[in-house]
Amino acid sequence: MSDPALTDPSVVQPLALASARAEFDAIDDAVHDLLMRRSALSAQLSAQGMKAGGASFRPGREAMILRRLLARHGGPMPRATVVRLWREVISSSLRLQSAFSVATTAGCEPLARGHFGLDTPLRTHATPSRVLAALSAGEASVAILPSPADGEPPEAAWWISLDAPRLQVVAALPFLMQPGQLLPSAMVVAAFAADATPRDRGLLRLERAPNTSRDALVGALTAAGLSPLRLILSADGLRALAEVEGLIAPEDPRLAGLAALRPWPVGGYAEPEPDTPAAQAEPA
């Protein structure tokens, strides 16, 4: 006959819980050791001047780290948790390398916090133009602004007067889309250009004559070899923002074919990741 104590949950469960907790502690120590090692590596990189001559913040590299981790991810932990954890880890690393801070509008604050962590200094301003003024004045390392949208009021359409290439879009938020989300909600603007990744979107500002139709703009972009993924029009109809595949350098030869539209690259961003892994996504 088996010992009744071994099948009695009040005896067996506390023993199993105790050993699980010992394993949690061992895992936490291992994770903590690695996080301390990672932070030390980041601080060392900065102390040795290896990030000198360029911004500490490298959004392209950050996108590649998250894509790589999401591609190898498995098990019950949600993808959103992986991204949230690493966004805190990377943002902490960034703050070890430089005095990193964010300027944004109130509506973008949750996205800014989600991306740059809870401890990054953040200041909200009343309007996009004030956010960009704070960035220009060196009061913040990056500006986070709502994604451009069709026909928005002139004071909201910050992209129209963005002083590129001095200031450029370098990232889009959130990096991991919400379920059902197709377009990013906010853009990160900085005083440097983004590094290219294998999957980027470039932004091109265009000036259009009042009677140029949307179709004519798409036709002109396509003929120049820059098929737009999306086209945003200003409320007065005189400016357009084209989103194309890949970052566009100011010297890109394809821009010559668009001279009549005075094309002006205003940066770009690493394509965000879908909320579900590609293999599980619905077939198109």
Ligand SMILES: O=C(O)C(=O)C[C@]1(C(=O)O)C=C[C@@H](O)C=C1
């Ligand atoms: O790869 C770098 O350049 C780093 O400094 C490391 C690191 C990171 O912690 O992963 C830190 C900041 C950058 O924005 C990108 C990556």
